[in-house]
Amino acid sequence: MYRCVTFFCAMFLCSSFALSILKENDRKVIVDIIQSFNKPSDVISNLCWTNTSKKKLTISLTQANKPRSIKFVSALHDNDLVYPEKIIFLIDVSCKETKAFLNEAASRKYFGRPHRWFIINRPANEIRVPLEIDNMHMLPDSEVYVMQLINNSYSINLMYKIKPNREWIIENYGNWSTENGLTISSHAKEALAVRRRDLARASIATSMVITDNSSFADLEVLQYKQIDPVTKSGYHQLTPLYEFMNASREFILTDQWGYRANGTWYGMVGHLADGTAEIAGAVLFITEERMQHVEYMSHPMASSVKFLFREPPLSYQNNLYLLPFQASVWYCIASFVMVLIVAMYVSAYWEAKKVKEKHKGDDTAVLVPTISDVTIFVMCAISQQGSTVELKGMLGRLMILILFLVFLFLYTAYSASIVVLLQSSSNQIRTLTDLLNSKLELGVEDTPYNRYWFMNEKEPIRRAIYEKKIAPSGSKPKFFDLTEGVLQLQKKPFALNCNLGVAYKVMEKYFYEHEKCGLQEISYLQDDNPWQAVRRGSPYREIFKIGLLRNEEFGLNDRTNRIIYSKKPVCSVRGGSFVSVSLVDCYPILLLLLYGMILGVLLLLVEIFHHRKILNMPCGGGKSQRLLVDTTPHSELSDKMQVAEL
Template identity: 85%
Template sequence: MYRSLTIVCAIFICSSFALSVSKENYITVIVDVIQSFNKPSDVISNVCWTNIYKKKLTANLAAADNPRSIKFVNDIHAKDLVHPEKVTFLIDVRCKDSGGFLNKAASRKYFGRPHRWFIINTPANEVSVPLVIDKMHLLPDSEVYVMQLINNSYSINLIYKIKPNREWIIENYGNWSTENGLTISRRAKKVALVMRRRNLARASIVTSMVITDNGSFADLETLRYKQIDSVTKGGFHQLTALYEFMNASREFVFTDQWGHHVNGTWHGMVGHLADGTAELAGAILFITKERMPLIEYMSHPMESSIKFLFREPPLSYQNNLYLLPFQASVWYCVGSFVLVLIFAMYFSAYWEAKKVADEKQKADDTTVLVPTISDVTIFVMCAISQQGSTVELKGMLGRFMILILFLVFLFLYTAYSASIVVLLQSSSNQIRTLTDLLNSKLELGVEDTPYNRYWFMNEKEPIRRAIYEKKIAPSGSKPKFFDLTEGILQLQKKPFALNCNLGVAYKVMERYFYEHEKCGLQEISYLQNNNPWQAVRKGSPYREIFKIGLLRNAEFGLNDRTNRIMFSKKPVCSVRGGSFVSVSLVDCYPILLLLLYGMILGVMLLLVEILYYRKMNTRP
């Protein structure tokens, strides 16, 4: 009996000692692995250990190189995840409550980035996935380390699935032994986690594509009609390299809308990303506050600026040409000179009339300028307009003044006329803002696309709203939404501004515009945020792989190649001299207005003279 009791005690002591040694090793392995992350960690632990080993683990973590902290919990609380990028969950699957803890974590999506998990799965005879997480979906964005005791050493493995219906992938992170400590595998040490998981083994990744024309389905590869659904076709070719980078197969869902919030739900491409139908957007999107909780913006792959495009209008559309030849100071000098000449001519005429009276000569010569302000003023006006006069001054001084008068205004008239000819062929560069565009005489139109219709019809900012209500869709008329080619042809024929995708518009211009018509092109942005971005579903497990792949496309010039194929840059003005245009009614408007006012004033003066004449003749 004593012998049996001795054997039992010996077995108990040996097992206790072995358990103690194993717990000590657990602590060392845990600390070494967490320290290998080279980042501060807030450890949230769910283990059923005694207080002695919990205190030892706490002390060893506190003594590590980088700051570490640990909190022992029985349940998951959001208040413990203040800095999720620092959190490392530690759990022992042998504890009876570990299953509930893991299930709750999975329901709250805590297995995705940026959280880390360290799972103790010992003892084990071979590398395996713990049964408590076998049915869970730990996808490529997870970082779950499993520690197992195999052949007197501890194996630390990373486990994940490419997709929920795929097999587990087990990757060796490193091994720990009492002799060598933690030895990290060469691949884990040299290659980043996301790059080790980028091979998706031809798993299908769903992409949402925006197609507004049925012909685009067959034209995604051939690109025969680049101006139709150009953004989607460009995105299709840019994402081809991304799929090759991930070794994934493509699967598409199609829609005819980019997606906006309507009646409490999201539709279109954004709707596909929001409800998880698609992982990746097949077309670029503008950043809006409403979309931020649903999608994540990754990169800026293409220059697809949506702006008002117009040719500089004739100068007469913005200014009165007949006031521009001279600066204000010149006009003041000319006015002062005219007044001086009127008074000088008046005194000269008055002097000659007095001289004739003193010499008792007859003063009935009709070719002599009468010394009245009205006659002298009309004489000077005749000289200014180069019309000549039937009267003149007879004296030497008067003749000299007439010579000076006609000579000065001959030079002014020549300079003024030459400037007018130049200005009639000049264009205005004064339209620089949306306010200028609203107040200009340009007609406005918009390329007929789903996003343009949405943005213009729902804009609340006063200037932009006024542009839509007064220029695009005035009351009682059909909104001016055009096919791109139709809008470009109008831009060619008349002063017109078209809101469109510039890269595609310039490609259409290359087909229809003459070289001199490519000069004077101006752009004004209508959208407040005019930089489109590539987007993915919020919380996508492939987000980091997408990010690396998209940046790689940009670095290798793949995006630039597609952009050069799909879009054109602003054409260079090389033959501006060929842009001769005929004088239009707008150019002559100020002169015709002056003629009309002169005729009205002449009729009024005639009526005044008639009334004055009758009044004078009715006196007794």
Template identity: 45%
Template sequence: MKMIYYLKILLLTISNTICYAETDFEPNIVHDVIQAMGRPSSVIATLCWSDQKKMQLVSTFSGSISKQAAMIVFVQQGQVEVQTYDDHHIVFVVDLTCPNITDHLVQNNRANHFRVPFRWLLIGYENSESSVPEELTVLDLLPDSEVIIVQHVGNSVYDINYVYKISVNGTWYTEAFGYWNKGGGFKKIIRPESTALRRLDLKGYTITICYVLTDDDSINHLTDEVNDHIDTITKVNFPTTNHLIDFLNASRKYIFVNTWGYKVNGTWNGMTGYLVREKVEIGGSPMFFTSERVSIVEYISSPTPTRSKFVFQQPKLSYENNLFLLSFQNSVWYSSLALVTIMFLAIFIATLWEWKKRGYNEKTDTDAHVGLLRPKMSDVIILIFGATCQQGSPVELKGSLGRIVMLILFIALMFLYTSYSANIVALLQSSSSGIKTLDDLLHSRLKFGVHDTVFNRYYFTTATEPTRKAIYETKVAPPGVKPRFMTMEEGVKKMQQGLFAFHMETGVGYKFVGKFFHESEKCGLKEIQYLQVIDPWLAVRKNTPYLEMFKIGTKRIQEHGLQSRENHLLYERRPKCSGGDGNFVSVSMVDCYPALLVLSYGSIMAVFFCVLEILYKRKHEILTRLSCHSDIE
């Protein structure tokens, strides 16, 4: 039950009706120590003091110009609930002279009140032989705890120290916070304000680290760069986690597993399982930041900026479009068609005019008409079609008007033909830019492959988003086909051949790209992300007392360039495009497909009309014979 005396004390203070005993220094000590903390504080006090002494404590804060203490609440022993939302402000003040105070401390220990962010101030300790009260021996005051002991050493002098242990069964350590005496009050010893910075030296304590190795031989090549494309994320961070342990002056113990850990039948396996069961402090192999893991592990930094993506060479433009139609814009095609139509009319009119002017007769003087364009639409169409295809013509117009029109026709169509051919050549060397999303990739002609890793197999097989699920079911593992999981080398070589999208860890895969690809082949690489995760993060177990130390250590390692060095040794950035202008592109059957299609249809039509002509000729011969036979009779 709470005992709030604030209003009573305020009235008594105003009336100045109370005189305090000069020997009651403890309220002043509590006030001075909390003021020296330099942080907003809400005091929860468990004290076996008289009401008058408690009033003195409240009055010391109410009469101070500082506003460090916003609230003082007195609670009974055994009451451990903290009914406030600002845990960082709470300071527990406990009188060690209270009977059965150990039980109260143990209950708070079970409630994790001796862990960050809570602060403790223990008073009433007068044993000069030890700086650690016996009541604390059963508590877990680990490096993240902030517990201050006020120890009376005689003659109104008090030593004020922090106490903590590096491990549960470890040795007690003290840190001098200051001292208090009657004449001078509290004197603070200048030390770093951050608890983690003061306790970075773990004095050889063993930190257990878990690493993920998917290949058994990787344990023999963690630092020699042999087979560095296998378990790369672990090999990159193995040296830096060792730097972290050295920075903390700790010793190390390794545990190796073959998976990062996933929830199977309600239980976490792999490295995540070790972190959840608190068997290790650090997960040495960075893992993906997922919503399922956020509540069970603590992520501290992202040491290695690498992601897994589909990488492929952009296919030729002809795989997505008809180059023979793409050479001109629609407006140019319409303009060209209008030009040809106008030239057709002009030539046809000029032909009619020439035949009428010269008095030619198509039914007579046939020898004189050889090489002369006849005024028939079919002949004019064949002439214009031949001119369009830059072919010669066995007929022409003899008059000056007709020759001028034909000259204009051939010159205009020559320029159109030249422009068309140049655009075809340019388009043959162009890559398609139509594949920009996963949906485009799904509906493309590309074949798929995935690097055979634990996390790729897990995320591909458990994908629920429609497009990603369809990619796995139709491209990666179609029904009746073995799932297309493969080695890094095999996947990159297939990607080099073209029309193949390979899902790989880009930092590792680009090393193989640099090894196998020609310089000109690196220019058309395209990336599309499949996994819905960000860069992998380094994780530690939840509620570890070394959390802030780990964060400080990893930041120092990054600031001093040690992490960047390891990343640059084993990871490659996306290769720069060089030599793309000199790339020679061979023409494939796909590029010529529309032309071959026209040739095929034209051949079929030619054979069809040839057969019709033969049948017509045979029919004519039969009818002629029958007519002659009837005349003879």
């Protein structure tokens, strides 16, 4: 009996000693592994160790070269995960509470990035996946380290699955022994996403927008590039990505990019939001609502959606007949005219007085010294018209010479400028407000995203563009096929909201070289650059990101863009066209003529009214009048009457 008690006591002491050594080594391995991450870490531990062992682990972490904090919990709490990228969950599968803890973490999707897990597995003779995590979905974005004692040496491995229904893949992170400490394998020094980019031909769901039934068959051939160009470019830009991942592609087709209606997303964004698809097959615009469900990776397209128009004639924005001279020149001309009127009046008055004293009669060829006559004489000189009267003196003739010579030069300069301005175009349309207030007609390429954005825009200027220019009340909304819209752009002052890269390709087919000059672009959307998007929380997110950036660096995106899209045409023969003068160009002159005719009629009526008022005035006024008899001879009176008639 005594020998049995002694034997069992010895066995107990040996096992306790071995267990203490094992726990001590466990602590060293944990500290060394966490130190090897070389980044801030807050350990959240769910261990069934003794308080002494927990205390020793805490001391070991805080006394390390790069101190780390540790917190022992029995369940998960949201306030423990303020900075999830710093969290390392530490568990021991030998503890009874481990299974419940893991199930709760799985329900909260804590096995994906950026969370990290460190699992202490039971000692065994071979590396194996702990039974407690065998049914968990730890996909390529997970970072789960499993520590296992094998033959007096610790093996640290990362375990994940390519897809939930696939087998486990085990990566060796390193080994730890009492003699050598931690030895990290060479391939473990690569980025996690780079190591796991080989998906072994697993299928990845891609949501693709197809608005024309023939587009799917034309994805490879690209016979009709102007039909669904965004989808076709996305297909060719994602092909190298799937080759980089060694994955197969599964298509999910839709006819909408994806918008929210009644709280539910539909279309391509709907497929990403509900997890049906992992990546978008066509680029998307960035919106605040979409960012809750998708993540934007890269900007593969150089093209964007904007209003495209040719610079309209200058007369569409300005009164051409005020542009030849600057404002200061007009002020100088007006001042010069006023000075001439005064000077001509003084000269005419002086000459009329001299002629009257010398000839004692009237000379019909002499300018009458009245303000109205002098003003009309100056206006005749300005408009290069002749006059039946003139000044006879040397001073007067010199003034007339200066008057006609100055206005001859001004008239020549003005006329030449008008001819140039009639062939000029305006570059004053720079903003959406300018576009709204311009005389340009507006149209929109008929695509699902254009119809959505224009019909649902709330910003005042953009809303006014849709209601006044695109879909005015009582008329059909101006949504055009791309080719039809580009042809209208060629024929008249017109602005088309379209995909620029495809519109420029259509222009290459229909436009003459001189018609490619003066092209202007104005963005309607606040952010008109489309981005490649993936599902938020996708386990392949980092692999997608690396592959998409690789496509950009290797020029694969640029190659696809050059095949499907065209750049803005270069203007090489701007002076090769002649524009006929239209009614818009003559509008100010016709308006001036109309105002002049109206003013002439009004003045005629005023003169008639004034003449009749004089004839109807009473002669006597109630008082006796003396009768004055003209004693002028009859012949002289007749001569005066003839002069008066002239």
